[in-house]
Amino acid sequence: MNKGTRGYSRRRVSPIYRSWGDFIFSTILLMLGASIIFLAIAMAWVLWREGSPSIRRHGFFGFLMGSTWDPVGGVHGARPFITGTLITSFSSLLIAFIPAVSAAVISAEYAPSWLARIIDTLIDLLAAIPSVVIGIWGIFVFAPFMRDRIYLPLSFWAADHAPRLLPALGNPVSYNLTTAVIVLSFMIIPYITALTRDAIHLVPKDQREAAWALGATRWEVIRLAVLPYARGGIAAGAVLSLARAVGETMAVAMLIGNANNLPFRLFQPATTMPAVIVNEFREAVEQMHYASLMAVGLYLFIIAFIVNLAAASIQKRLSVGGRML
Amino acid sequence: MHYAQTEVYAEDPKEQVLHLERKEDDSAGEESASAADRILRMETQNLSVYYQEVRGVDRVDMPVYADRVTALIGPSGCGKTTFLRSLNRMHDLTKGARVTGKALLDGKDIYAPGQDPILVRRKIGMVFQKPNPFPTMSIYDNVSSGLRLAGIRKRSILDEAVEYSLTHAALWNEVKDRLKSHAFSLSGGQQQRLCIARALAVEPEVILMDEPTSSLDPKGTASIEELITMLKEEVTIIMVTHNMHQAMRISDYTAFFYLGSLIEFGRTKQIFTHPREEKTEEYVGGQFG
Ligand SMILES: Nc1ncnc2c1ncn2[C@@H]1O[C@H](COP(=O)(O)OP(=O)(O)OP(=O)(O)O)[C@@H](O)[C@H]1O
Ligand SMILES: [Mg+2]
Numbered sequence: 001m002n003k004g005t006r007g008y009s010r011r012r013v014s015p016i017y018r019s020w021g022d023f024i025f026s027t028i029l030l031m032l033g034a035s036i037i038f039l040a041i042a043m044a045w046v047l048w049r050e051g052s053p054s055i056r057r058h059g060f061f062g063f064l065m066g067s068t069w070d071p072v073g074g075v076h077g078a079r080p081f082i083t084g085t086l087i088t089s090f091s092s093l094l095i096a097f098i099p100a101v102s103a104a105v106i107s108a109e110y111a112p113s114w115l116a117r118i119i120d121t122l123i124d125l126l127a128a129i130p131s132v133v134i135g136i137w138g139i140f141v142f143a144p145f146m147r148d149r150i151y152l153p154l155s156f157w158a159a160d161h162a163p164r165l166l167p168a169l170g171n172p173v174s175y176n177l178t179t180a181v182i183v184l185s186f187m188i189i190p191y192i193t194a195l196t197r198d199a200i201h202l203v204p205k206d207q208r209e210a211a212w213a214l215g216a217t218r219w220e221v222i223r224l225a226v227l228p229y230a231r232g233g234i235a236a237g238a239v240l241s242l243a244r245a246v247g248e249t250m251a252v253a254m255l256i257g258n259a260n261n262l263p264f265r266l267f268q269p270a271t272t273m274p275a276v277i278v279n280e281f282r283e284a285v286e287q288m289h290y291a292s293l294m295a296v297g298l299y300l301f302i303i304a305f306i307v308n309l310a311a312a313s314i315q316k317r318l319s320v321g322g323r324m325l
Numbered sequence: 326m327h328y329a330q331t332e333v334y335a336e337d338p339k340e341q342v343l344h345l346e347r348k349e350d351d352s353a354g355e356e357s358a359s360a361a362d363r364i365l366r367m368e369t370q371n372l373s374v375y376y377q378e379v380r381g382v383d384r385v386d387m388p389v390y391a392d393r394v395t396a397l398i399g400p401s402g403c404g405k406t407t408f409l410r411s412l413n414r415m416h417d418l419t420k421g422a423r424v425t426g427k428a429l430l431d432g433k434d435i436y437a438p439g440q441d442p443i444l445v446r447r448k449i450g451m452v453f454q455k456p457n458p459f460p461t462m463s464i465y466d467n468v469s470s471g472l473r474l475a476g477i478r479k480r481s482i483l484d485e486a487v488e489y490s491l492t493h494a495a496l497w498n499e500v501k502d503r504l505k506s507h508a509f510s511l512s513g514g515q516q517q518r519l520c521i522a523r524a525l526a527v528e529p530e531v532i533l534m535d536e537p538t539s540s541l542d543p544k545g546t547a548s549i550e551e552l553i554t555m556l557k558e559e560v561t562i563i564m565v566t567h568n569m570h571q572a573m574r575i576s577d578y579t580a581f582f583y584l585g586s587l588i589e590f591g592r593t594k595q596i597f598t599h600p601r602e603e604k605t606e607e608y609v610g611g612q613f614g
Contacts (some may be wrong), residue, residue: 206457210520212418214471214527215447224470228461320460320509 044301046236051295054288063295069260076292076297080260084272087264088252089245092185097238100192109222110198127190138183143174143255160235170265173257177270180256185250188241195240199233200226232319239311242302249274273300334454366391366531366561367412372426374407374416381407383497383585394553394562396593397575400608404585405565409533412563413449414442447475450524452534458508465504467519471527486526494522495552514545518552534564550575569609581605
């Protein structure tokens with residue numbers, strides 16, 4: 001080492017820097033971190049305060065289970081919205097999961113690098129489309145197409161050949177549960193794909209080589225070494241995408257038709273928690289109506305919170321070195 | 326090269342065992358040792374490996390004798406790993422890597438057109454520097470993974486193979502009561518023996534080992550070394566090592582590599598006591614590397 005740097009590295013550090021540097025740095029970090037947590041708690045508290053008149057009147061579970069939503073009559077039950085949210089989010093995850101994971105496997109394992117780049121860019125682009133734009137596309141392109149090509153023909157066919165199905169299908173219209181679910185699954189595919197791709201990239205080289213050295217083919221390497229190792233990340237990605245589907249508002253509100261009459265039918269309008277909030281908050285002049293929308297917000301907050309916790313715990317349990325091992 | 330005329334390839338593995346049982350020539354360690362009972366398992370001819378245009382291994386001719394341990398030694402970066410991985414076509418998977426020349430297994434070039442690299446790797450197994458069991462699988466499933474890949478589903482066959490391989494990897498007694506527990510619950514040395522068992526299960530003819538003990542503590546190292554000396558009764562082993570003492574303890578033949586070239590190949594005793602090449606002498610004498 002030359003004398004110049006040694007001179008610097010041996011210089012006395014100011015005592016304030018030495019004894020307070022760490023303290024100040026960690027305090028600032030702690031305060032920033034705590035403020036985020038504080039913000040979340042404050043938000044939950046406001047939702048509770050504003051929503052509690054309605055929850056008090058209907059009861060915590062009464063509000064949850066009540067299926068009448070009548071702002072004029074002052075009766076509020078969130079069951080249609082909660083049902084709609086659960087149905088749309090889980091169905092869209094079910095539809096999106098396998099195509100999304102396949103896309104990730106193709107991009108990470110099979111495709112030559114130029115093709116992988118194209119796939120990745122397309123996927124990222126899909127994730128970047130604002131949901132209102134997807135909603136517009138759904139309204140003008142996708143929903144009419146589905147009505148003409150799928151809903152109507154299927155309903156006619158069912159009327160002739162399988163009348164038993166008719167109650168499940170309902171009266172076919174463009175904006176309905178199925179349209180919303182399919183568009184929602186388009187919207188979460190890029191998330192699952194990106195998170196799966198990251199999880200696959202994290203699989204160590206020696207795991208793949210272990211499989212290669214046993215005489216595995218390309219697909220067998222993926223099945224034996226890659227997917228099992230990445231499963232924690234993949235599962236967490238799926239659950240995080242579920243959280244996104246739960247909270248997705250604009251596109252769903254535009255396409256689901258917004259009708260809160262249970263039971264929902266495949267080709268008939270339905271609704272979700274975010275959809276009812278965005279549709280009704282302008283008209284919520286009644287105190288009880290306003291409180292009920294806030295309460296729906298609170299329940300949505302709780303569901304999202306639980307889903308995120310579940311994602312974290314699944315990742316921990318399934319990932320390599322986790323408790324399931 | 327000088328050894329080339331004296332070698333024979335056995336047609337039938339059983340026959341080789343007979344040959345080998347008859348032979349006892351560990352004494353002199355010179356080329357004069359009876360020629361007929363040296364059986365070639367593998368042989369490289371003019372084998373080079375390129376990374377892009379850089380030559381990592383340079384025109385190597387080397388024999389690998391059946392049911393013997395061959396150690397590859399040499400300073401870091403001299404191409405030992407590169408050479409080893411060319412012996413079961415692992416370079417097929419490395420972008421930009423290219424192999425020229427021949428690598429014969431039982432007289433047949435594994436790089437010949439029409440040779441399926443998948444089958445080559447089933448005949449020539451590999452054990453890596455860091456133990457790499459499949460972490461989501463049980464001990465049983467790890468050991469049987471190669472057989473299941475080969476399409477064997479029958480429980481009794483798998484059971485038998487798992488017990489056989491674990492026994493031969495000197496691990497059976499330690500794990501026989503917990504075959505269903507996860508591979509990561511084992512110690513480092515046990516994991517490495519598990520990886521050896523996994524490689525043994527498909528009954529390879531050759532096992533390649535790249536510094537198999539370098540991530541283990543002395544106890545784990547000792548158990549692997551002991552295992553290797555036992556294993557050579559039934560499988561040919563080629564092993565990279567940085568540890569001269571280890572090479573001396575467990576190998577029958579030693580190959581010294583330097584800057585991508587094979588400088589000297591011979592009986593281990595000869596390499597360490599009477600090296601023919603100056604470079605070898607300097608290296609084993611600890612003067613460089
Ligand atoms: N994937 C690769 N791409 C390009 N060059 C490589 C690659 N792998 C190895 N090399 C180069 O090839 C040469 C031989 O490397 P190799 O890993 O075979 O050495 P080694 O003898 O195994 O060394 P060590 O004892 O440190 O493991 C080195 O110069 C290295 O930089
Ligand atoms: Mg190496």
